[in-house]
Amino acid sequence: MTDQAHIRNFCIIAHIDHGKSTLADRLLEFTGTVTKRELMAQTLDQMDLEREKGITIKAQAVRMRYTSQQDGEEYELNLIDTPGHVDFAYEVSRSLAACEGALLVIDATQGIEAQTLANLYLALEADLAIIPVINKIDLPSAEPEKVMQEVEDVIGIPKEECILASAKEGIGTQDILEAVIKHVPRPKGDPEAPLRALVFDSHYDAYKGVIAYVRVVDGALHTDERVTMMATGSNTDILEAGYFHPRLTSAGELTTGEVGYIATGFKKVTDCRVGDTVILPAYAGKIEALAGYRPVKSMVFAGIYPVEGNDYPLLREALDRLKINDAALQYEPETSNALGFGFRCGFLGLLHMEIIQERLEREYNLDILATAPSVAYRVMKTGGEVIEIDNPSDMPSFGDIEQIEEPWMDVSIFTPSRYIGTIMDLVNSKRGVYKELKYIEAERVLLTYNLPLAELIIDFYDQLKSRTQGYASLDYAYADYQPSDLIKLDILVNAVAVDALSLILHREKAYYQGRALVEKLRSLIPRQMFEVPIQAAIGSRVVARETVKAMRKDVLAKCYGGDISRKRKLLEKQKEGKRRMKMVGSVEIPQEAFMAVLSLGEE
Numbered sequence: 375m376t377d378q379a380h381i382r383n384f385c386i387i388a389h390i391d392h393g394k395s396t397l398a399d400r401l402l403e404f405t406g407t408v409t410k411r412e413l414m415a416q417t418l419d420q421m422d423l424e425r426e427k428g429i430t431i432k433a434q435a436v437r438m439r440y441t442s443q444q445d446g447e448e449y450e451l452n453l454i455d456t457p458g459h460v461d462f463a464y465e466v467s468r469s470l471a472a473c474e475g476a477l478l479v480i481d482a483t484q485g486i487e488a489q490t491l492a493n494l495y496l497a498l499e500a501d502l503a504i505i506p507v508i509n510k511i512d513l514p515s516a517e518p519e520k521v522m523q524e525v526e527d528v529i530g531i532p533k534e535e536c537i538l539a540s541a542k543e544g545i546g547t548q549d550i551l552e553a554v555i556k557h558v559p560r561p562k563g564d565p566e567a568p569l570r571a572l573v574f575d576s577h578y579d580a581y582k583g584v585i586a587y588v589r590v591v592d593g594a595l596h597t598d599e600r601v602t603m604m605a606t607g608s609n610t611d612i613l614e615a616g617y618f619h620p621r622l623t624s625a626g627e628l629t630t631g632e633v634g635y636i637a638t639g640f641k642k643v644t645d646c647r648v649g650d651t652v653i654l655p656a657y658a659g660k661i662e663a664l665a666g667y668r669p670v671k672s673m674v675f676a677g678i679y680p681v682e683g684n685d686y687p688l689l690r691e692a693l694d695r696l697k698i699n700d701a702a703l704q705y706e707p708e709t710s711n712a713l714g715f716g717f718r719c720g721f722l723g724l725l726h727m728e729i730i731q732e733r734l735e736r737e738y739n740l741d742i743l744a745t746a747p748s749v750a751y752r753v754m755k756t757g758g759e760v761i762e763i764d765n766p767s768d769m770p771s772f773g774d775i776e777q778i779e780e781p782w783m784d785v786s787i788f789t790p791s792r793y794i795g796t797i798m799d800l801v802n803s804k805r806g807v808y809k810e811l812k813y814i815e816a817e818r819v820l821l822t823y824n825l826p827l828a829e830l831i832i833d834f835y836d837q838l839k840s841r842t843q844g845y846a847s848l849d850y851a852y853a854d855y856q857p858s859d860l861i862k863l864d865i866l867v868n869a870v871a872v873d874a875l876s877l878i879l880h881r882e883k884a885y886y887q888g889r890a891l892v893e894k895l896r897s898l899i900p901r902q903m904f905e906v907p908i909q910a911a912i913g914s915r916v917v918a919r920e921t922v923k924a925m926r927k928d929v930l931a932k933c934y935g936g937d938i939s940r941k942r943k944l945l946e947k948q949k950e951g952k953r954r955m956k957m958v959g960s961v962e963i964p965q966e967a968f969m970a971v972l973s974l975g976e977e
């Protein structure tokens with residue numbers, strides 16, 4: 375136990391790739407929390423996907439001990455790492471709520487970016503002391519002076535307060551630790567009050583059950599104590615209380631202001647929600663929960679189906695397993711006339727969706743087929759009933775609909791000013807509504823818009839990147855639901871409506887998009903033994919039609935007799951392609967077709 379005056383809880387916030395993880399490693403190394411060798415080993419057993427995508431997915435919390443140069447006293451520094459992607463904004467906000475201060479890391483070659491500001495706003499909302507760190511000053515292209523000025527102009531922190539650092543070379547590490555002790559306030563909270571601890575993250579451990587990452591706000595908690603989770607109402611005995619060093623280190627207790635973990639013995643993370651308050655059972659109903667708890671809400675939905683129908687039970691099992699460790703993953707069984715038995719899944723955002731799909735394929739060896747992502751629409755029926763629909767094929771028929779509302783996002787884009795025109799075009803084509811243009815410096819601007827989430831998830835990010843040669847950065851947050859003039863577009867293949875291809879579109883764009891989609895499908899659906907018409911229809915009105923011509927020759931006819939290996943190769947290749955095909959009626963449709971809407975802008 376450490377007295378509150380000698381505890382500092384802080385986190386690192388940054389735009390992706392500005393060096394958050396590298397800086398965290400340096401701090402751990404400098405304080406002797408881990409050795410260089412351990413760091414390498416530790417990096418190796420991080421989640422594969424995390425490493426490959428170069429992003430932090432899971433928040434971590436590590437306790438360091440450091441003797442201050444200022445007063446010669448030893449401090450307990452708890453570093454809470456936050457996820458780096460906007461999909462996980464809620465998790466970020468809970469991690470911030472466990473801290474009193476934040477290191478705001480900014481790349482000296484890039485300056486302030488969209489997520490620098492988004493994270494800063496979250497940190498300010500959480501009332502944190504901000505310590506700006508200008509990182510990567512070792513690079514020849516670093517412009518620390520310019521970035522410091524930006525910090526002063528945009529964020530309003532005097533440039534003298536910036537710490538210059540190179541996380542790679544270890545420059546500035548000690549200055550940062552000293553600044554944490556000096557500028558981050560000691561944790562408040564009442565040691566005499568009954569226990570209240572904030573759950574800011576969790577993971578599942580096969581031996582100890584769910585490990586909840588907690589910040590003790592008031593009172594203390596102890597191993598073997600019985601506790602209650604306020605939001606879920608579940609009770610459990612704490613199997614172990616301790617801290618991360620960086621491995622789990624049992625301590626027997628956590629006192630006011632401390633950050634650490636409790637092993638709960640819960641079998642799934644849903645029993646122990648991020649944002650929940652841990653209390654003693656005697657105080658249930660008599661004590662106020664810590665602010666900010668929010669049940670997870672899926673924003674993006676897609677159908678996931680096994681390519682082989684027989685794999686359905688395996689897919690269910692894999693989803694069940696993933697869910698143990700991921701409270702944000704939602705799913706329920708659904709059936710599609712085109713794809714058979716599968717699951718409708720809800721995700722926090724596109725990255726979350728991508729991660730789940732990749733894990734199903736890699737870790738569970740499943741061949742899956744995913745439909746295009748959709749958002750949740752709020753539909754008011756003529757009778758006054760309001761329903762939420764996240765699968766376009768569930769949309770009631772026109773006659774029964776009074777009004778449809780869709781989720782809109784607040785979007786901010788940082789870009790060199792020379793791209794303003796092309797970004798405006800892109801946003802207009804995505805039904806965006808312009809809000810503001812702010813000059814950050816002579817040649818960089820911050821553009822803000824409102825944009826329907828449905829447009830944002832379809833090819834927006836890729837287009838933004840390609841139109842700006844990768845220079846623009848994007849951030850978004852949920853704003854509200856607004857009524858829109860939306861219609862459902864059905865796709866018929868060989869005169870059969872394929873439910874998994876149905877789309878909700880804005881009326882004005884429906885005709886054009888219907889045409890583009892039908893054209894795309896024609897190029898994706900392989901020739902069959904017969905002619906296959908592809909139609910787009912709104913209600914009973916066909917708005918576009920293309921035809922996949924009948925196959926003329928057998929593939930094997932191309933091979934000269936006797937060339938066995940070539941023939942086998944061709945057959946194998948065909949088989950490979952087929953694995954991702956679905957028979958719909960009498961037509962084979964490949965996986966890409968179900969995602970075609972994502973790439974309508976491309977050739």
Ligand SMILES: Nc1nc2c(ncn2[C@@H]2O[C@H](COP(=O)(O)OP(=O)(O)OP(=O)(O)O)[C@@H](O)[C@H]2O)c(=O)[nH]1
Nearest residue numbers: 391392393394395396428429430458510540541542
């Ligand atoms: N030259 C130089 N490179 C650095 C420095 N700090 C980080 N990098 C590099 O920048 C890249 C991104 O660094 P990370 O630490 O992974 O960035 P991050 O902010 O943690 O990224 P996310 O995990 O995606 O949020 C890596 O290739 C680092 O090696 C630095 O001080 N100097």
